[in-house]
Amino acid sequence: MMPMWTMIAAPLAIGVLLAVAGGRLGRNLIGAIACAALLLSCLVAATNSAPLFADAFPGLASSEEAAEVERTADGAVFVSEHLYTWFTVGDLSVDVAFKLDALAALMVLVITGVGFLIFLYAAAYMADESDYGRFFCYMSLFVAAMLTLVLADNLLLLYLGWEGVGVCSYLLIGFWYKDPANGAAGRKAFIVTRIGDAALMLAVLMIALELGTLRIDAVVEAARASWPAGSSMATLIALLLLAGAIGKSAQVPLQTWLPDAMAGPTPVSALLHAATMVTAGVYLIARTHELFLLAPGVLALVASVGGLTAFFAACAALFQNDIKRILAYSTISQIGFMFVALGVGGFAAAMFHFFTHAFFKALLFLSAGNVTHCVHETDIRRMGGLRRSRALPGTAAVAAVGVASLAGLPLITSGFYSKDAILWATLQPPLVRPGLLLLLLVTAGLTSLYAFRWYFMIFSGPAGEAAQQDIHRPRDLMLYPLVALAAGSLLIGFLEMPETLGGYHAVSEFLHPVFAGAEQRYGLGAGVTLGSVEAAHRAELTLQAVAAALALLGMMMAYHLYVLRPAWTKRLAVSPAGRAIAEILRAGWGADAFYALVLVRPYRALSRWLRHDPVDDGVALVAGSVRLAHYLLVLTQGGRMRTYAASMVLGLILILLSWMWR
Amino acid sequence: MAAVPTGHVLIVAAMLVCIGTFGILLRRNLLFMLLSLEVMLNGAALAFVGAGARWEQPDGQVFVIFIMAMAAAEVAVGLALILQIYRCASSLDADGLDMLRG
Numbered sequence: 035m036m037p038m039w040t041m042i043a044a045p046l047a048i049g050v051l052l053a054v055a056g057g058r059l060g061r062n063l064i065g066a067i068a069c070a071a072l073l074l075s076c077l078v079a080a081t082n083s084a085p086l087f088a089d090a091f092p093g094l095a096s097s098e099e100a101a102e103v104e105r106t107a108d109g110a111v112f113v114s115e116h117l118y119t120w121f122t123v124g125d126l127s128v129d130v131a132f133k134l135d136a137l138a139a140l141m142v143l144v145i146t147g148v149g150f151l152i153f154l155y156a157a158a159y160m161a162d163e164s165d166y167g168r169f170f171c172y173m174s175l176f177v178a179a180m181l182t183l184v185l186a187d188n189l190l191l192l193y194l195g196w197e198g199v200g201v202c203s204y205l206l207i208g209f210w211y212k213d214p215a216n217g218a219a220g221r222k223a224f225i226v227t228r229i230g231d232a233a234l235m236l237a238v239l240m241i242a243l244e245l246g247t248l249r250i251d252a253v254v255e256a257a258r259a260s261w262p263a264g265s266s267m268a269t270l271i272a273l274l275l276l277a278g279a280i281g282k283s284a285q286v287p288l289q290t291w292l293p294d295a296m297a298g299p300t301p302v303s304a305l306l307h308a309a310t311m312v313t314a315g316v317y318l319i320a321r322t323h324e325l326f327l328l329a330p331g332v333l334a335l336v337a338s339v340g341g342l343t344a345f346f347a348a349c350a351a352l353f354q355n356d357i358k359r360i361l362a363y364s365t366i367s368q369i370g371f372m373f374v375a376l377g378v379g380g381f382a383a384a385m386f387h388f389f390t391h392a393f394f395k396a397l398l399f400l401s402a403g404n405v406t407h408c409v410h411e412t413d414i415r416r417m418g419g420l421r422r423s424r425a426l427p428g429t430a431a432v433a434a435v436g437v438a439s440l441a442g443l444p445l446i447t448s449g450f451y452s453k454d455a456i457l458w459a460t461l462q463p464p465l466v467r468p469g470l471l472l473l474l475l476v477t478a479g480l481t482s483l484y485a486f487r488w489y490f491m492i493f494s495g496p497a498g499e500a501a502q503q504d505i506h507r508p509r510d511l512m513l514y515p516l517v518a519l520a521a522g523s524l525l526i527g528f529l530e531m532p533e534t535l536g537g538y539h540a541v542s543e544f545l546h547p548v549f550a551g552a553e554q555r556y557g558l559g560a561g562v563t564l565g566s567v568e569a570a571h572r573a574e575l576t577l578q579a580v581a582a583a584l585a586l587l588g589m590m591m592a593y594h595l596y597v598l599r600p601a602w603t604k605r606l607a608v609s610p611a612g613r614a615i616a617e618i619l620r621a622g623w624g625a626d627a628f629y630a631l632v633l634v635r636p637y638r639a640l641s642r643w644l645r646h647d648p649v650d651d652g653v654a655l656v657a658g659s660v661r662l663a664h665y666l667l668v669l670t671q672g673g674r675m676r677t678y679a680a681s682m683v684l685g686l687i688l689i690l691l692s693w694m695w696r
Numbered sequence: 697m698a699a700v701p702t703g704h705v706l707i708v709a710a711m712l713v714c715i716g717t718f719g720i721l722l723r724r725n726l727l728f729m730l731l732s733l734e735v736m737l738n739g740a741a742l743a744f745v746g747a748g749a750r751w752e753q754p755d756g757q758v759f760v761i762f763i764m765a766m767a768a769a770e771v772a773v774g775l776a777l778i779l780q781i782y783r784c785a786s787s788l789d790a791d792g793l794d795m796l797r798g
Contacts, residue, residue, distance in 0.1 A: 673797025675729075675790050679720050 038115045038132045041078040041142070042181045044071040049175035056167025065157030068170040072153050072177060076146035083139040086111055090136065090544045106251060108551030110135055114187065125246055131187035133250075137548045140385055140541075141184040141310075141317055144392045148309045149177050151515035155400050156301035158511035159407060169209060169299065176202035180310055184317060188248040189238045192318075196234065196282070199311045200227055206306060207298040219297035226291040230281015234318075237274035244271075254324040263328050272329035275322055276336055283315030283369045286343045290625050292366055296358040300403030303358055308365045308399050309392040316372045316388055320381050323549065327379075327556050333465070337377020341470040341477075344370030346623055348480040352487065353619040357402045357412050360488050363622070364440060365395055367481065371456050374474060378467055379558040380459025381549045382542035387456055389541065390448035390526050394439035397519035398488075401433035404508045404516070405492060411500040414488065419497030425505040428513050430493045435520040437489040439527075441482035441589060444582035445535075448527030453478060454578055455530065461573070464557055478581055482588025490596040534575045705746030712739030726781065726788040730774045737767050 048071040052064060089111040104112055112135035120128045134142065153173065160169050179198025186192035201224075208220030242248055244267060245256040261268040279285070284292035295307050306312070319326060319336060326333045344367045351363035368391050375384035406412050408425055421430040439449035457478075460471040529540040552558065595603045606612045618624055670681075712735055719732025741760045748756020782788055 668798040671796075671798030673794030675793070676721060676724070683717055683721065 036078045041075045044074045045174040046178035052167045052171035069153045072150040079142040079146050110547035128190050132185040133187040136545045145310050152305045155515040158509040172205045206302040207295045216297040219294040223291040223295045227281045230278045233274045234278025268328035272326050272332035279315030279318045284366050293362045304396045304399035308395040313388050319376045337374045340370040340373025341473045344477045348477045350622045352484040353616045375456040378465040382545045383455035383459040386541045387452040390452040393522040394436045397436035404429040409500045414491040416499045417492045418495045419501045421493035425507045432516040432520040437485045439523040441485040442585045451527035479584040479588045482585040486589045486592030495597045702750040709739045709743035
């Protein structure tokens with residue numbers, strides 16, 4: 035079994051190699067070694083997770099393998115690896131050490147697995163790109179940073195990974211740096227997430243000061259020992275952690291960077307801004323869930339932020355016209371779902387949704403990549419009918435799978451099961467949030483509507499302008515990863531079936547050891563008690579039926595609006611009220627304009643003012659008066675002897691007169 | 697011999713000084729300005745003589761000798777300078793010579 039650090043070292047080494055010698059290597063070689071490094075990471079992740087699987091599912095493996103694992107106080111299995119001590123300051127010692135528990139294993143497998151598929155896709159998608167080496171350099175470094183974030187044993191190493199992915203995100207959004215708009219989008223992403231990062235750093239420093247340790251396990255234990263539930267310190271730290279998560283996961287109010295981040299190449303959007311990086315906030319909260327449970331108010335805030343974000347972003351997604359911006363708002367909205375699940379104590383449900391979302395959202399982004407690559411168009415209003423073009427039937431088929439999963443079409447898609455798990459979690463005592471459930475149900479309907487709007491406007495209906503022109507086929511390598519992701523989008527759902535549909539809980543059983551301690555202490559996950567098990571089942575079945583009906587309703591509405599009667603929809607859109615609503619929502623509820631008004635413009639005015647050094651003006655006044663005096667005195671030095679003589683005489687006369695009048 | 701009153705001597709001396717001063721202020725030719733300077737010196741010398749006679753002291757006449765010697769030296773230097781200026785500027789107009797203005 036290879037040590038865990040090789041998982042990080044492989045992409046890191048490739049990243050460094052490509053940074054140093056990327057220009058001298060051939061394209062095929064670059065793509066091959068980058069993909070190979072990721073495959074290696076994936077295999078290392080799988081072999082290292084094996085003991086965890088063996089523990090969670092005893093039937094799968096022999097008992098000898100389970101012997102070498104360690105266990106936390108709560109009985110959670112984990113594999114740890116101590117590389118070296120990073121630094122020691124006083125009593126605080128920070129190690130470079132990795133810890134792989136079930137939560138990290140799920141993340142790591144998704145990052146490397148989905149990452150590998152996206153790398154394969156990117157190798158073909160970016161083939162015409164001149165900066166091939168630079169692209170894979172950034173991507174490999176991103177994977178290394180993301181794995182560091184997830185595997186980190188202590189908060190400081192986690193923060194290192196957190197900043198690493200931020201930098202890679204910035205570099206990759208601005209990958210086509212020759213267009214200044216892309217650079218601006220990268221800067222925006224970096225600056226907005228930096229607000230969250232600063233909060234996270236404060237949290238890390240305060241934890242180090244207050245608890246004297248940064249090892250996550252030790253922090254959790256010390257926090258539980260020294261802070262009572264609801265104490266101000268726990269609340270403050272949880273708030274700061276939440277702010278960090280909000281920034282990275284593009285939740286309200288820091289959501290504005292993600293739609294603009296679509297300026298990057300499509301594989302970047304799929305890997306960073308859909309599948310992995312933006313879910314770092316979800317991971318952070320799940321990782322430190324004990325701290326959040328110590329601050330019930332903040333945990334409730336997590337759910338509220340998530341619910342609001344899910345709803346707002348879904349509304350905004352409905353009115354976008356850019357093929358990728360729709361998906362970007364959809365990502366924000368889906369992460370909102372995960373936040374709700376975290377906020378009501380459904381940590382496993384949140385991670386399950388992360389799991390399915392990584393697959394179907396990566397699938398959708400890569401499908402969008404195929405469409406834009408072949409059609410050279412990003413505005414979905416000019417598409418339409420692409421399903422019937424001979425170039426894109428495969429893409430249309432897998433995109434349909436992705437859309438169905440995003441919309442949560444019942445029974446066959448993974449999105450249905452993970453969304454259902456979140457909806458059901460909102461009703462689990464003790465953190466029952468019926469209001470949020472209602473909001474999420476509405477959002478689920480909207481999700482289905484905008485998801486199918488996306489699909490129908492691109493692939494169905496009358497052929498648009500973009501479908502008229504010559505469409506070339508995507509490369510084969512741009513289709514195979516999509517098929518794998520589509521298979522995942524369909525099959526992963528069956529890993530976690532609700533009680534009403536067989537009650538098979540592979541994912542939550544796998545994650546259970548991580549959250550079991552907290553669940554026991556706070557009485558989470560006891561299940562809905564409605565008098566009897568049958569009554570609870572009936573309630574869950576009703577909820578599923580409603581969710582399924584909403585998903586189908588959304589699909590039918592989308593079919594009606596965008597396929598059957600597009601003219602009527604267009605009339606609605608140009609009516610004064612329709613146009614006003616559409617414009618506000620297209621601008622993402624005007625968040626950008628609001629921030630421009632409140633923050634950006636005042637800041638710019640201030641910096642313009644400061645550029646002229648107002649403090650210097652005081653000093654300049656002294657210098658100016660001296661200069662003025664100089665000019666006045668120069669006038670007396672006319673260079674004419676007779677003037678001098680006259681002034682001497684005048685002076686003499688004045689002296690004589692003053693003597694006489696004394 | 698009737699003594700000339702000291703006041704009269706001083707009035708003449710003051711007139712000489714004033715004539716010299718106005719000459720310097722109003723003339724633009726360096727040569728005439730030098731001449732005016734000599735007139736002023738003579739005014740001062742006359743005042744010394746008058747004062748020496750008034751107090752019956754020899755100092756006044758000694759000073760006049762000094763002033764004459766100094767005036768001779770000054771004229772020698774002044775004329776040399778004027779000659780040099782004329783070579784440089786081809787003119788003796790004092791107002792044209794303002795190369796030292798600030």
